[in-house]
Amino acid sequence: MNEIKAENAALRKEISAKEVPGGSQEPGTSGLKDVKTLRDVVDEIASDVKCIEAHVTAEKADQPSKDSADLPPWASHHLISKDFRHYIPRFTEEGILNVGDIDLLEDEIPMFTSIPSEADNDSEDSLLVLKDADLLYQENGRIHHTKDYDHMRRKHKLLILRRGVEFGVDFTFNRPYVKGTDSIKFVFTLEGRRTAEYSHDMSFSLDPAIGVVEMKDEKPTKWLSDWNSYFNNINESTISVQLKTPPKCSIGRWIMKLEVRSQKSKYSRWYQFSRPVYFIFNPWWSEDGAFYSREEHLDEYVLAQTGTIYVGRGDNNYGGYNIVPKTAPIKWAYEQFAPDILECALYLFTHNCPRDKPLTVIERGDVIKVARRLSSVINFDSKDSDGVLWARWNGNHDDGEPPNYWNGSKEILQQYYRTKMNHPSRVAAVKYGQCWVFAAVMTTICRALGIPARPVTNFASAHEKLENGYTFSVDEFVDKQGHDFNTNVNHKFDEIWNYHVWCEAWMQREDIGDLFNGWQVVDSMPQEFCESIYPMGPAPVKACRRGHIDLGYDVNCLFSQVNSDVIQFQWLGPKKHKFLKVVSKKRIGKYLCTKDLNSHKPEDITDTYKTKEGSFDERQSMQNALVLAGLPFNRSNLREKDQEVIFKMAMPEAVIGSVFKYEIVIKNKNPTVQHSGSVWIKVYSAPIYYRRKCLTNFKLDFIVEPGSETRLPGSVEYDQYKKFVMQDGNMQVRYFAVVNNTEITHSNIGHFSFSKLRMTINILDTRLYLTRNFTAMVTIENPLPVPLVDGMFSIHAPGCSRIQKKLPLQGPVPAGTTASVNFELKPLMPGKIDIIANFHSNSENIMTNDGIDVEIMEVEPEIDIQP
Template sequence: FSLQVQFHFMWKMELLEGMYVCSWFQQSQIEISDESKQLLQVKKVDALRDKNGTDHKTELYELMWRHEDPHLVVRRGQPFSLKITLSRSYNPRDDAVSFIFTMSDVQFPNHGQGTLVAVPLVPKTASSPRQNKYNWMALYEGGVDNTISVQIVPAVNCLVGRWSMEIDTKLSQSRILSYKYSSRIYILFNPWASGDEVHVRDEEERSEYVLTESGLIYRGTHKLVKPTVWKFSQFDKDILDCCLMLIREVGKVPVTSWNDPIKISRAMSAAINSPDDNGVVAGNWSEDFGGGADPWSWVGSKAILQKYFAKKKPVKYGQCWVFAGVLTTVCRALGIPARPVTCYSCGHDTKNSLTLDYFFDNDGKSMDELQQESIWNFHVWVEVWMKRPDIGKEFDGWQVIDATPQELSDDQFRCGPTSVHAIKMGQIQRPYDGAFVFSMVNADVVYWQYYGPTQPLKLVQRDTKRVGKNVVTKAIGDWGRVDITSSYKHPETSLEERSTMFAALKRSGNVYSRYYLNEEFNDIKFDFQLVDDIVIGSSFRVVLKLRNKNSTKDYRVTVNLSVAPVIYTGKPQGVIKTHQRDLTVERKTDDEITMDVSYNEYADKLVSQCSFNITCHAHVKDIDFDYHAEDDFRVRQPDIKLSPLDKPVVGAAVRVNATFVNPLPVAISKGFLTLEGGGVITNSKKKIENIPANTKVSEEFILHPKVIGRHTLVAKFTSKELDDVDGFLTIHVDESNETG
């Protein structure tokens, strides 16, 4: 039997690479009266999509259940079943059967690259050959009459993508018949297989990070966290095909690396953005979104990926959470465990010095012409789970990949995968992009006084706690929030954190990695305060409290307070209000300076996400001491509350009420309220006109659920006066109680 298989395999290689036609052998079949000696012929293959979908957790892929041209989706390293109908009963002793798998998207498949695989059918017994990570298996489980059951086990490290299948049959020294299976077989990464490099042990984590179709992405500031629903929709129409196209055509991953989650995730971090490869999403950090959609108007990845797959042009527009949401969808669709992660007060270090340097003139005003770095109110990236055989077992686990185009890495806008454990240990030299990721969560902020191009800089202050306030992600199995800051760094100012920082500085070798101790001055204590939870439309107050602890000396102090609107990347967009005051803080006394900002003062200067940067610069004249502090602040938009008025049942109309309050002291002239929810409603939009100040709005939507189970409804309200207002609700749709 083994000699027949070897001969058969060599023949098939010649067939494929020489492009012979299999049908010639079918037409040349010789009629033999003895049925047992007739050449075995495959009549039909049943891919058993229901069974395989359940076993492989792939039953939700639209490719599996669509009515026209369905395909099988399975995971590597795990058996999938086939039911094969033959021209006669199968005789394992005389009949040679082989399965020939070829990558569908490769022009010249060959065995050496792993794009052509020939697998002989062998009986499934206790003595069957054991699988290793490199070989496939085809196991005969038994048969009834002319039908046999077969298990195919793809190698646990086989190439991920679309495969074609042919089944060849041979009897003794007769010719070979070849049956071509008309559909494709999609093979994905497998977090359930222990030998796969993306294997995750915990079932709840696999369910959350591979199968969950909706999640939360956190925006806002570290003081006012804003959870936003994002629908990943990784199983929907065209999503998986788009992901494979990104690997082949945009990421240009070499075919021999289509089995490598490290190479693929790195390529996808580049393919999702558009500056250098016309990838999926075009970024826009201005306030002009003409010709495209506002970044905060997206509620999920589905519309973006489907549009890109159809047009092959970047979709306008996105910012960091959009890049992260789409990248999470791509990874989950391919079978790579992934989750979006938000870092508040996230550093953007342009020179890999692990410090963020800010420069001010004698009046405490920021010198924007010298400023190259920034602190984003928040930044969202993606963590993917995988082994790291390239750098060592201790770095297995969560890896950072970031699709937001910030800095070039190997001549492309991409980032990662970067081991989270390596970041915590200060191992910034480990591939990939360790120094940049380290700075996002743990850079030191250094403030400098600038006296002129020929004068030395004066270190005013350094802040070792401002960057990486907290790092968060959605909890497993519910809608809560989990703080994962401790996985990225040791507690702030702890001995371990400072030691790791200095070790990383030594490894960076950058001339800007500089630290100086500021002259100690403890007589005056400064306390910079800001009221946190302010709803848009309200006024707010900035307060600086001063305490002179010296019992014998008064101090003359000049204080400058400033409020500026900023986009979430930390870039100021003009000035809203400034306040300067000279005062004498007398011995053993307290004093304070306040600045009130009304809605009328900030309304026409608001930028997206309603964020402000508050700065305070104080100069103690008698000893030439400077104090500088900054804080981020965001006014809060109202929430949309969704309430079902009927019990959600398949096939029955369900009313859902959406309410919110206009918190502004002015009327909203015109706005649009939309509701979206896969499986229960197509996008529904309502125009609402003339919403008076401080008035409650209530609108009713009608749903028609088609699929049982949990579904997430997402509501959005947009208008010229009030934007980025949203809300969500998870409902459970039950089966209808009606009987025929």
């Protein structure tokens, strides 16, 4: 009680600090409205405390309290259990923190309340009286694979369960339970939903937001597809109960009530648990929509809190379409079990999104509907002022963080969710993200809800500008002189992004057939409007492979991104063009990858999206798509022309700060004829989606002898590109070539990314133990020809408490030298943990990312010191 008073006094003091004379508002405060809200809360707390004090005093004197009727519901005198404490919100300048960060007070506020009824006046007192309850957090957490959630590791825990699997609860009553005389019934109600009128005499409910389960004396031989419960054990006055949800139970927070009856009484007694029980998807259960049969893979796709996302570093030398492109790994902390993440996930698909109608109770249990809603609400739409993450590609990130700043999802989701909880009407979108950030956040949300998920990267990803629907072709245009027209800024053209990252989520597809069970693409990054909102997916990967674009869920969009042809037209005016040739059937979707299950290396999954390029099956898939889209199917029979002069590009490795070099390689396959011509070359500072800045534009003439090759070198100095290259260090070389006295033309785009800055993380302690601080050192090497005058490290380590959030450099780092910063971490769980570090410098517009794995031992061995 004293601690409640102390908390109340602290709140009053904080309010006094917030108030501004005359009702004005100071910058940085939440305003007078919030102050009034705080006062209301504090006054309510003070009133509750006064009632409780009067009631306790009266109880000690064995007299009724005149204020007992005004007791707050959580302070009922029927409540005995001390296992869980009621919480009182703490406040910051931004308002009320979410429950995930609330400190729970030590006062004896119980985990359940007695609902007043006529049974309280039953003179026989034959009804059982609930004295205590044990929700068996440790055992249930182990069985349900939920022990790592923050809710389950707090001092005062919240129960998180996966639907469809039994969970146990122990109840202690005032006397032994008598079979045949006593009976128990549970009622579960979905939090935050209006429910049908419920009668205490009902033994079942047709409302999916209400679950009614009568206790059975014996375990059923066959489970019903509804709520189930039975006695597991009776030990004097303590009974052990097993419960089980229906297979399609809605995901969310459920309120649990308990009714006890007796044949010796016409009344019943009800108890309501103070805190909700969370039910989430269960990929370990065969009847769940998120079921994944290979259990060993779920350690990665559901439980792993860190991973690797692959982005593009450019084409390999000579840019062959069948050669795996260079990839750059980004270590990412998903941290799906961190505070507020599950709450945020539930909020995203349950709140009233302005873009679409709310999900029904039944839809909240449908993994397909939930995934589609998530793909819509994660991206920010300025028209609706809603969404988690704000996308921006123009390079202007002064009012937020650049996309490369992020190396984890937790900070993004916590910032969004806490803003929404404190200021529901405020735009809470976090600035800024691009495709890999959206995919990572989507992966975190899916894993938090129990849906297996992983990020996937598509290299050379087509992006059609939709006017007449998807045509499954990237259209390149040349003018009447044969010169490249796609760079004309007055028109919008199809694009080939050097890479695009999306999220794959695993689910069963009862709606379209079991043939399409498995990985589904769910892309939350804003692209084109689909069904008047921004969702993409869940699109079955198997449907994409077969060209079945008629199944809905944006399979046509996915097919276009991974399997379009590149076709060249002559530009004759808006919506007027002439077909020239098929440039390539192999350039698009040439490599798709995700993190390997057993390492941080990429796993090639291209074959899951498309059959071998140029094969009969691949062309058949294209023909299927063309027919279903109402396009001329004979296009699938068009072939690339075999040219006797071949053009390719070579771009050697380079670190940012050095000269960017490239070569156009021209090979003459004709053994007797010499060829000549011209090449027009443009070099852009072009990260994947930005409006490009042309760094250099020139023409080169060439002569290539019979049966030989010639090379046309080019370069861009650091001073030319340093102001324009974004933090991912991407460059783009576009060239267009014409061979004299022939019909041979060739165009291509080469993507290049500078090698990452060298950064290392070293652990300075020899052995690491649970709850013992240890020291690590992060070191950056400056490869630039100029000093690094600023720079910041950010550290993520799921499973640790971070002592320092951001680590700035201690001073300028001269060219060609290194700088180091030490930091401390405290492990909160044993086993392997990943430490991920980002470094970014705003002045030089560079960043890098790396990580290491370390092993945490549970107990430090005792040292026997002999006298």
